[in-house]
Amino acid sequence: MNERPRLALVVWSVLVSQVFLYPGLDETVSALGGSEIVLAGTWFLAAEFSAFVVCAVLWGVASDSLGSRTPLVVLGAAGGAASYLAVALAPSVGLGFGAVLLLRVVGGAFTIGAFSLSITMLMDLSGEHGRNMGAAGTAIGLGAAIGSVVGGQLATIDPLAPLYGGAVLLGGAAALAATVPDRSTGGGLPVDMIVDRVRTRPVLLVPFAFGYIDRLTAGFFALTGVAYFRDTFGIDAATAGFTLALFFVPFAVLQYPVGSLSDRVGRFLPVVVGSLLYGVTIITVALAPSYVVAAGLMVLVGVCGALVSPTTMALVTDIVPATERGAAMGGFNVFGSLGMLSGFLIGGTVTELYGYLPAFLVAGGLEIAIAILASRSVHRITVSDGGLSSDVSND
Structure with missing residues (x-):
């Protein structure tokens, strides 16, 4: 090996x-x-x-x-x-x-x-x-x-x-x-190098923000999503594990083909439209009338999540030259870890205070919000000289 x-x-x-x-x-x-x-x-x-x-x-x-x-x-x-x-x-x-x-x-x-x-x-x-x-x-x-x-x-x-x-x-x-x-x-990937990349290329904050929210939703499902399925539908740990896999399997399998697709159609549609769909499907899980429907929606959540994840990482590589990609991806992963932690804390806290539906509304709403607020910035990145067209032609 x-x-x-x-x-x-x-x-x-x-x-x-x-x-x-x-x-x-x-x-x-x-x-x-x-x-x-x-x-x-x-x-x-x-x-x-x-x-x-x-x-x-x-x-x-x-x-x-x-x-x-x-x-x-x-x-x-x-x-x-x-x-x-x-x-x-x-x-x-x-x-x-x-x-x-x-x-x-x-x-x-x-x-x-x-x-x-x-x-x-x-x-x-x-x-x-x-x-x-x-x-x-x-x-x-x-x-x-x-x-x-x-x-x-x-x-x-x-x-x-x-x-x-x-x-x-x-x-x-x-x-x-x-x-x-x-x-x-x-x-x-020293922290000062990551900070320097953000300072000199503030546009990196756009994919970093998407990475933060995307990982927040992953943390949300790992804790609050599992608790929701178990409490609402009375399933055991084994079934909860299977339900979580309904999200993770399509999310994993579609990473490479979606990344390749974004090389052909551009990053805007997978990132922005994918995030909107991702946020909507997250919310609909909490509105499902039965376990079967909710479990089926988890597959759609994984598909929509796969539209966003590899494409936001590709945005990072579009923005910076090859010599700076290590530090830029280090920053992306730092934001991702903060997002995962936030997903645990926000999901758990909102659920305890207000219930599951408000928690799903917050998680899905954040994904929708970042898509709307950052859509123009994503568009500018994808059409700029240093964006996708330049990166693909050089590769």
């Missing part, structure tokens, strides 16, 4: 370990000493993602300082495995839910290193940058899809089984990463 699939498997393992927890989150949180209300699950997921946001850039700086990435990926995956195991064992050693949340923060600080730097190592591979990033995108999409189904099955066996499963996967990722040669060029 060459380096690309090995690194993709590391990325996949980190995603699966996270998504394992989503379908049976209520039971897992309850077994760890938390309550079964949505806010307990919100803090459980947000604890890890808050560390993602803070530590992603720190791992990049560390890899630059050391001039090496492989040992740090191994450390991040091994530390994540240990933290998942520690969380699973917390009730047996008398640790309360507050200590569990602290362990989740520590675990997030480790696992984001494995995730972020394994993607950076894919970027370090010579040539075929599109295939390298395609491998990362496929690993992320399939990791979310498979993790939701298997995680739901594990939770029906034991509420702590998803944590043990995540620990095993991360341990395997550490062992696999240790076999990958280190090809670091020293080109990491």
Whole structure:
């Protein structure tokens, strides 16, 4: 197995370990000493993602300082495995839910290193940058899809089984990463470089804003969406995992063809019209009269989400020259992590205060709002000299 699939498997393992927890989150949180209300699950997921946001850039700086990435990926995956195991064992050693949340923060600080730097190592591979990033995108999409189904099955066996499963996967990722040669060029993603790219090219804030909202909706469905289906239709964790996969599978499968389509028809329609449709379908899920209808709408949500995600990333590459794409994509991922965290917090908080329908209205409404507010900016990007036409002709 060459380096690309090995690194993709590391990325996949980190995603699966996270998504394992989503379908049976209520039971897992309850077994760890938390309550079964949505806010307990919100803090459980947000604890890890808050560390993602803070530590992603720190791992990049560390890899630059050391001039090496492989040992740090191994450390991040091994530390994540240990933290998942520690969380699973917390009730047996008398640790309360507050200590569990602290362990989740520590675990997030480790696992984001494995995730972020394994993607950076894919970027370090010579040539075929599109295939390298395609491998990362496929690993992320399939990791979310498979993790939701298997995680739901594990939770029906034991509420702590998803944590043990995540620990095993991360341990395997550490062992696999240790076999990958280190090809670091020293080109990491320090925060000052990202800020400088935004300062010199403020138009980058347009795809960054779309990336933030899109990931917010993903975080919303991972927590509030699962809770809605379970509470409203009385389904178990396994069925919840299957339902979440109805979103993630088309979302993953359509990434590459939609990205290719946007090269031919332009970015405007997939980004703006796709976002409008995405927002509308999100809201309609909460209006569905039955589980069958709501589950079918989840497929449409995944299709519409796939229109937006790869095309907004393509907008980033349209705006900046090839020499600046690493830092620009680093900024995109920082905004994405903030969006995922916001999705947990906004979805959980609005649901607790006002109910599920207002929460879906907020999530879908934000997607519609960004499409309307930024439509003119997207149009200007796609018709400018530095936009799509220029980028495609040069490639």
